Amino acid sequence: xxxxxxxxxxxxxxxxxxxxxxxxxxxxxxxxxxxxxxxxxxxxxxxxxxxxxxxxxxxxxxxxxxxxxxxxxxxxxxxxxxxxxxxxxxxxxxxxxxxxxxxxxxxxxxxxxxxxxxxxxxxxxxxxxxxxxxxxxxxxxxxxxxxxxxxxxxxxxxxxxxxxxxxxxxxxxxxxxxxxxxxxx
Numbered sequence: 001x002x003x004x005x006x007x008x009x010x011x012x013x014x015x016x017x018x019x020x021x022x023x024x025x026x027x028x029x030x031x032x033x034x035x036x037x038x039x040x041x042x043x044x045x046x047x048x049x050x051x052x053x054x055x056x057x058x059x060x061x062x063x064x065x066x067x068x069x070x071x072x073x074x075x076x077x078x079x080x081x082x083x084x085x086x087x088x089x090x091x092x093x094x095x096x097x098x099x100x101x102x103x104x105x106x107x108x109x110x111x112x113x114x115x116x117x118x119x120x121x122x123x124x125x126x127x128x129x130x131x132x133x134x135x136x137x138x139x140x141x142x143x144x145x146x147x148x149x150x151x152x153x154x155x156x157x158x159x160x161x162x163x164x165x166x167x168x169x170x171x172x173x174x175x176x177x178x179x180x181x182x183x184x185x
Contacts, residue, residue, distance in 0.1 A: 007044035015182025024172040027066035034061025082106035098139035106131035
């Protein structure tokens, strides 16, 4: 018997709060809030329905923010908006926990950068068009359909093509925690 006969391919929705930072920009802390929302597909890989391949498409806001009252320095805001596609292997244990890990590929659709209320208008976009991220998550099943959870994503390479001359390191990487609720049909 095929895995799909007992556990059919399923679809679902995803919405979450993103807390992000950019490693390598000197502004530590998850001070940039954003949203993530999308659609997911679930393909069973075994007969007992514990192992799944999950793919999804999401709109995800990442970036960085410095709040002078917390760390000192200038006010800084970086907004990076991506359309992400995830390829995740997911395991549902006998209880209610779900463990997952995989790759997310993000396409930058827009960016905005501001320092002390001055907008940085670049002649050329210094950020890479594509972002490749390690993805790991933990979900908890509520019934058969609802899954609150937390997702961690981290860029596998620098998100900038060209680094600023005073950069403390020769790269910058997206890093985010996403607190989410998903629904699987």
